[in-house]
């Protein structure tokens with residue numbers, strides 16, 4: 001058996017642990033593993049297939065990033081290249097990818113990625129490519145799995161940042177608005193905001209009323225608490241669109257989000273007169289060494305992906321359900337994000353603690 005491994009989309013702490021688990025699990029079955037570099041670029045635009053054995057994956061479990069490299073512009077179905085004038089042209093190169101995969105003599109692909117990569121894997125599977133997927137994203141918004149690896153590390157990083165903001169906000173009697181990642185789902189903002197004792201948490205799932213946010217800051221002021229910490233997921237939205245939001249068109253197909261913290265901060269200053277500062281934590285949340293939780297989950301996912309290949313369970317994604325690793329058909333995963341349920345215990349806990357969720 002010859003197994004190809006690809007890491008696609010934004011990186012997440014734990015990718016290298018998955019790669020190590022796949023390579024060692026394959027090795028102990030007498031199989032060979034190969035890494036495709038930079039998403040599918042290593043098959044589509046340059047000769048980027050590298051053999052991976054125990055020596056290549058030694059000592060990488062604790063390393064952030066991916067030894068294979070990644071890209072979030074490598075969709076083979078909507079492949080972007082430049083013409084002679086430098087204009088971007090989009091083409092479907094999925095047949096080229098399948099042909100390159102077969103020419104390399106691969107028997108199976110382990111695709112490690114988030115929602116975009118899962119959709120691509122699903123479409124490649126429908127073209128006959130034998131694929132097993134491993135869910136990855138710090139956003140934790142992939143459906144059919146309770147957790148994606150990378151999330152726990154991102155939450156730890158964000159919580160530590162919020163912890164550190166408390167003392168400076170209090171010393172200066174300021175409001176500090178922290179913008180965290182989370183395009184469509186507010187898992188990182190909710191978990192780290194609650195753990196870091198934020199006063200306000202704004203999630204994409206709950207359109208916020210800026211008056212409610214300011215009301216919380218005013219009531220703290222009246223109670224002698226002259227500082228506040230506001231945590232906003234990058235995808236948080238005002239309920240009536242009263243705050244104009246900055247959205248930039250990313251290179252490729254995905255819109256880049258950004259700017260909610262400065263908009264909210266400006267509105268708070270105008271409405272409350274409080275001096276307000278912002279922090280956009282950005283890609284710090286994607287970097288660094290994975291937590292023990294993420295390492296373990298990533299290793300379990302990697303080993304489970306190889307077991308799925310051994311049993312011919314292609315067109316599936318491995319996932320976490322309670323203590324168990326499960327296999328879910330890709331058609332049940334794609335196109336359904338996992339949002340924070342508004343009645344979940346963590347939301348109820350935040351409300352019970354008096355945290356303002358903007359509604």
Ligand code: F6P
Nearest residue numbers: 010072137138139181182183257
């Ligand atoms: O999907 C994960 C994520 O971290 C999102 O929260 C964020 O919007 C996006 O990646 C940013 O990705 P990049 O800056 O790599 O385009």
